[in-house]
Amino acid sequence: MGTVNEDLRRERDKCTFDITELTTLFDGGKDKMLERKEREELMVSKREFEQGVCEDLLSHKGKYEECMRKSIITFGHIRQMQREGKIKITDYKDVLDCLLGSGNTRDGSPLALHYMMFMPAILSLATTEQQEYWLSKAWDCKIIGSYAQTELGHGTFIRGLETIATYDATTKEFVLHSPTITSYKWWPGGIGHTANYSIVVAQLYTKGECHGIHWFMVQVRDEETHETLPGIKLGDIGPKMGLQPVNNGFLGFEHVRIPRSHMLMKHAQVLEDGTYVKSSNQKLLYAAMVFVRVLILSDMVNHLSKAVTIATRYSAVRRQTPVIKGGPELQILDYATHQHKLFINIASTYAIRIVANKQWEIYYKVNDEVANGNCTRLAELHALACCLKAVGTSDAASGVERMRRACGGQGYLQSSYLPQLGAFTAAACTYEGDNTVLLLQTARFLVKTWQQIDSSSLTPTVSYMKPASAARYLDRWENSVEGIIHGLQVVAVKKIAGCVTVMEKRVQSGMALEDAWNMTSVQLEAAAEAHCRVILVTFFFEGISEWLAKASPPLRHVLQLLLELYAVYWALEKMVDLMKYTCISGDDAEALQSRYEQLLSSLRPHAVPLVDALGIRDELLQSTLGAYDGQVYERLMQEALKSPLNEDRVNQTFHKYLKPFMKGKL
Numbered sequence: 001m002g003t004v005n006e007d008l009r010r011e012r013d014k015c016t017f018d019i020t021e022l023t024t025l026f027d028g029g030k031d032k033m034l035e036r037k038e039r040e041e042l043m044v045s046k047r048e049f050e051q052g053v054c055e056d057l058l059s060h061k062g063k064y065e066e067c068m069r070k071s072i073i074t075f076g077h078i079r080q081m082q083r084e085g086k087i088k089i090t091d092y093k094d095v096l097d098c099l100l101g102s103g104n105t106r107d108g109s110p111l112a113l114h115y116m117m118f119m120p121a122i123l124s125l126a127t128t129e130q131q132e133y134w135l136s137k138a139w140d141c142k143i144i145g146s147y148a149q150t151e152l153g154h155g156t157f158i159r160g161l162e163t164i165a166t167y168d169a170t171t172k173e174f175v176l177h178s179p180t181i182t183s184y185k186w187w188p189g190g191i192g193h194t195a196n197y198s199i200v201v202a203q204l205y206t207k208g209e210c211h212g213i214h215w216f217m218v219q220v221r222d223e224e225t226h227e228t229l230p231g232i233k234l235g236d237i238g239p240k241m242g243l244q245p246v247n248n249g250f251l252g253f254e255h256v257r258i259p260r261s262h263m264l265m266k267h268a269q270v271l272e273d274g275t276y277v278k279s280s281n282q283k284l285l286y287a288a289m290v291f292v293r294v295l296i297l298s299d300m301v302n303h304l305s306k307a308v309t310i311a312t313r314y315s316a317v318r319r320q321t322p323v324i325k326g327g328p329e330l331q332i333l334d335y336a337t338h339q340h341k342l343f344i345n346i347a348s349t350y351a352i353r354i355v356a357n358k359q360w361e362i363y364y365k366v367n368d369e370v371a372n373g374n375c376t377r378l379a380e381l382h383a384l385a386c387c388l389k390a391v392g393t394s395d396a397a398s399g400v401e402r403m404r405r406a407c408g409g410q411g412y413l414q415s416s417y418l419p420q421l422g423a424f425t426a427a428a429c430t431y432e433g434d435n436t437v438l439l440l441q442t443a444r445f446l447v448k449t450w451q452q453i454d455s456s457s458l459t460p461t462v463s464y465m466k467p468a469s470a471a472r473y474l475d476r477w478e479n480s481v482e483g484i485i486h487g488l489q490v491v492a493v494k495k496i497a498g499c500v501t502v503m504e505k506r507v508q509s510g511m512a513l514e515d516a517w518n519m520t521s522v523q524l525e526a527a528a529e530a531h532c533r534v535i536l537v538t539f540f541f542e543g544i545s546e547w548l549a550k551a552s553p554p555l556r557h558v559l560q561l562l563l564e565l566y567a568v569y570w571a572l573e574k575m576v577d578l579m580k581y582t583c584i585s586g587d588d589a590e591a592l593q594s595r596y597e598q599l600l601s602s603l604r605p606h607a608v609p610l611v612d613a614l615g616i617r618d619e620l621l622q623s624t625l626g627a628y629d630g631q632v633y634e635r636l637m638q639e640a641l642k643s644p645l646n647e648d649r650v651n652q653t654f655h656k657y658l659k660p661f662m663k664g665k666l
């Protein structure tokens with residue numbers, strides 16, 4: 001739009017560190033940063049990118065169609081890079097980073113599930129031969145896939161899914177059937193009108209016996225005409241809170257036959273004669289879900305980065321109320337309450353990026369071990385992925401909502417892009433496992449760990465539990481990042497131990513273990529969250545320490561402030577627990593509060609540079625409030641004028657309804 005808003009310019013003039021240096025760290029190195037920039041440049045320079053209408057103004061159907069058009073540009077680009085050998089299926093995480101970070105639609109893509117779930121599920125669940133066949137087609141987008149697990153009747157309790165796959169040894173086929181309305185698949189992304197294949201989760205029956213849920217490749221539409229195949233019933237499930245173009249749909253089967261080779265048989269097999277060969281470890285069947293939960297944490301960085309960029313830049317431009325009578329109105333960024341809303345979310349963005357990267361490292365390490373037959377850390381990885389998905393999406397969703405409110409009324413406008421970010425993060429709290437349910441999975445692991453603490457060695461992410469339960473840990477408190485980590489560790493351990501004691505008492509008093517678990521589950525959920533807070537602050541601390549070793553002194557100072565703010569914020573948030581379980585005193589707590597307020601002031605001059613360093617281009621930010629030049633008022637007016645309601649000076653409803661009503665004729 002041209003000139004940069006004066007207030008924003010001043011913020012940038014005061015910057016004390018090299019923004020590119022921080023972007024480089026955030027992106028994971030110079031090469032990765034340049035790669036991202038090059039990719040984005042190519043993407044936005046496509047002429048087709050700029051054409052088209054504003055998605056926000058379209059109908060449900062219109063959004064789908066426009067986003068399909070735009071998605072083909074993004075996905076065509078990814079396919080081109082793959083054909084040129086620039087990205088490989090072995091770097092699948094990079095493919096997804098590229099896709100998630102640089103999407104050009106406002107509200108999601110009908111093709112997202114193809115990359116985010118269909119291909120990962122093939123990678124996790126298909127044999128080498130099956131992968132060779134299906135992946136090459138999927139990778140080249142010769143086929144487009146969905147992932148159909150959830151049913152109308154069951155989302156969480158997947159062992160209760162009702163879709164049936166019965167093996168017929170005479171024809172060497174599976175027969176898929178949806179026996180009830182509740183057995184209809186409900187929610188799969190892209191299944192409505194986009195995908196022609198889907199991975200379907202169904203109860204496997206062979207030789208008259210049920211072997212539980214298994215994964216099948218099913219063709220649902222003709223590859224040429226895209227007509228639904230016989231016996232398949234599918235459609236879109238209608239408008240949602242957000243993610244309209246994702247094309248979530250329903251899917252049912254009437255005795256649909258698929259070849260035996262279409263069962264994904266990496267872990268369990270059905271032989272030609274119908275003999276069932278069990279997986280060496282039944283939990284490996286759930287592998288695809290672990291991958292996607294790990295991926296979701298990375299995705300939260302994209303959404304939160306956008307939200308904090310929008311809100312921080314807007315807060316530098318927006319002025320409201322003079323603090324001294326007759327004086328200038330203050331930039332809202334100067335209000336401490338406003339800094340309290342913003343800065344923790346800027347810190348969270350950096351924290352989640354670092355933690356997500358660390359989680360990927362653990363994921364790949366454990367996966368390598370599993371591939372070599374060592375499943376020792378599988379339970380730990382599952383527990384880690386569950387709690388980080390739950391707490392990461394929940395922090396991102398509340399962070400985005402806080403950023404929306406930080407922008408006052410303008411944040412409620414679709415043109416700000418904050419409502420869409422809110423819908424993305426809200427959905428993530430539910431999909432791939434509802435957050436409560438996932439925290440209870442982590443709690444299950446923590447309880448078991450606690451019960452075996454004296455008899456077995458602890459895996460790395462819970463190794464703090466032993467020292468944190470020792471008496472010497474309890475009688476010291478230190479107001480430092482390390483001190484806060486120790487305190488949070490004690491809280492987590494005490495909470496887990498407390499849950500175990502309460503459950504044991506309930507069982508001793510005659511309650512069934514399942515009922516005792518259910519009755520204690522509010523505490524169990526909180527214990528899992530407390531454990532996750534330990535992981536988040538610890539990983540952030542370790543990751544920032546690595547960054548500090550590479551950073552120049554001015555940047556080092558800002559990174560230290562960011563880490564400390566994150567730790568102190570969570571210590572204050574969890575003060576009741578710290579007071580209950582550690583020896584923190586009232587004076588320590590007051591000193592922490594005072595330090596927090598100092599940290600807000602110290603970070604104030606760095607706020608705009610810290611979000612600039614996230615490196616989001618205007619074309620991808622797509623916000624009237626967050627553009628780099630800060631010309632918010634011009635953009636808001638420009639977008640308002642595009643409203644279709646402004647096409648007529650007098651809307652037809654005036655003559656039809658309003659005038660007769662005002663004249664008392666209606």
Ligand SMILES: CCC/C=C/C(=O)SCCNC(=O)CCNC(=O)[C@H](O)C(C)(C)COP(=O)([O-])OP(=O)([O-])OC[C@H]1O[C@@H](n2cnc3c(N)ncnc32)[C@H](O)[C@@H]1OP(=O)([O-])[O-]
Binds near residue numbers: 147150156437
């Ligand atoms: C882009 C995104 C779009 C969205 C897509 C979707 O939403 S798609 C739809 C996404 N839908 C969902 O995400 C649905 C959410 N629901 C679920 O994932 C499952 O129903 C469940 C995990 C909640 C319970 O399952 P259950 O009743 O079968 O299990 P149980 O509790 O009886 O525990 C049995 C044992 O298995 C262990 N274990 C479990 N999972 C894993 C794992 N992944 N790995 C390793 N281990 C795992 C567990 O720890 C326990 O071990 P223990 O203690 O015996 O040694």
Ligand SMILES: Cc1cc2nc3c(=O)[nH]c(=O)nc-3n(C[C@H](O)[C@H](O)[C@H](O)COP(=O)(O)OP(=O)(O)OC[C@H]3O[C@@H](n4cnc5c(N)ncnc54)[C@H](O)[C@@H]3O)c2cc1C
Binds near residue numbers: 113157431433434440
């Ligand atoms: C935008 C979006 C996209 C999706 N995409 C897909 C997709 O592509 N493919 C697919 O298969 N699915 C998809 N889903 C479905 C998603 O995975 C499920 O919605 C999710 O797993 C939760 O299941 P549910 O909706 O049946 O909720 P329910 O399981 O009915 O949960 C309802 C409430 O009950 C609580 N609850 C349930 N069980 C327990 C328990 N054991 N203990 C304590 N509390 C419990 C939950 O915490 C929750 O608050 C998508 C969902 C959304 C919103």
